Amino acid sequence: MQTAQTNSAVNDILGQARQGSVAAIIQILNERLADVQIRTRAILADGILQLLCEAPKPEQLEQNTVVDRVRSILEDLSPRGIRKVNINSRIVREQQLLWFEEITRDPENQLLWSELIKLKQPNPVTRFWRDRQVPKGRQEIVVSNTKNQQLSQKYFVRGLVGGASLCLLLVLLGWVLKHRLGISWAQIDSTSTPVAEETATSDAAAPAQASFAQAVRLAQQAVDDGQAAETSAEWLDLAARWQRAADLMAEVPPENENYTIAQDRVMSYQQNSDQALAKAEQVQATEDAEADLDTGN
Numbered sequence: 001m002q003t004a005q006t007n008s009a010v011n012d013i014l015g016q017a018r019q020g021s022v023a024a025i026i027q028i029l030n031e032r033l034a035d036v037q038i039r040t041r042a043i044l045a046d047g048i049l050q051l052l053c054e055a056p057k058p059e060q061l062e063q064n065t066v067v068d069r070v071r072s073i074l075e076d077l078s079p080r081g082i083r084k085v086n087i088n089s090r091i092v093r094e095q096q097l098l099w100f101e102e103i104t105r106d107p108e109n110q111l112l113w114s115e116l117i118k119l120k121q122p123n124p125v126t127r128f129w130r131d132r133q134v135p136k137g138r139q140e141i142v143v144s145n146t147k148n149q150q151l152s153q154k155y156f157v158r159g160l161v162g163g164a165s166l167c168l169l170l171v172l173l174g175w176v177l178k179h180r181l182g183i184s185w186a187q188i189d190s191t192s193t194p195v196a197e198e199t200a201t202s203d204a205a206a207p208a209q210a211s212f213a214q215a216v217r218l219a220q221q222a223v224d225d226g227q228a229a230e231t232s233a234e235w236l237d238l239a240a241r242w243q244r245a246a247d248l249m250a251e252v253p254p255e256n257e258n259y260t261i262a263q264d265r266v267m268s269y270q271q272n273s274d275q276a277l278a279k280a281e282q283v284q285a286t287e288d289a290e291a292d293l294d295t296g297n
Contacts, residue, residue, distance in 0.1 A: 043100055
């Protein structure tokens with residue numbers, strides 16, 4: 001039974017990676033590069049998978065070896081929608097939510113080397129049959145409980161944590177939908193209340209500047225609080241704040257002087273939100289496992 005569940009989970013991750021899930025791609029890369037102590041992080045930026053490879057020693061990051069191995073793994077996966085990969089490498093350091101901004105701002109001092117590669121794409125017929133053979137991945141990877149005894153205390157603990165997590169997830173979902181659909185309260189107000197053209201133009205700059213400033217403050221607070229986050233609820237709160245910061249940046253109009261910066265940060269803040277949400281899921285799984293052990297004793 002356990003073997004069947006493990007195989008199912010592996011197929012789920014593989015299927016998600018082939019569909020272009022960055023989180024699943026990172027998990028597979030980390031598993032296949034574990035023998036050389038290389039850990040990876042990645043985000044999608046401007047259609048390019050920005051991949052960071054970290055290891056304790058420089059000799060573990062020999063450029064030709066790492067590039068060839070990463071290329072082989074990714075071409076075997078052939079993730080949908082990903083054709084170019086920029087492989088960056090550096091000595092491992094503590095978790096940084098803004099690592100992409102750091103290496104973009106100062107690549108010479110942040111990286112050992114960097115190389116852009118283009119992945120070979122499989123034959124469309126081959127991709128079609130391969131995708132049919134792999135079950136479609138679930139949206140979440142669920143950690144199964146192998147114990148048959150379920151005590152009331154465990155449900156109580158999970159209920160408390162799950163209730164808090166659900167509330168934060170609902171808030172996050174609302175912001176995500178707002179972000180994806182491009183809906184803002186300013187747009188709603190503009191359709192319901194006619195405003196003179198001169199007034200609308202003069203008043204547009206102030207909200208844009210306020211949105212930009214508020215997004216920067218939220219991002220800085222999220223960076224500071226991210227250093228001490230431990231529980232799943234705290235990581236969910238960080239995910240919600242990063243999403244809110246991304247939404248605020250997306251509200252900066254093209255005519256604003258900060259528009260270019262805002263557009264760049266929308267993507268990085270969104271990625272930070274996704275990373276925090278993934279961390280929340282990992283911590284939640286650990287908390288559930290610990291609750292199982294406590295109630296089992």
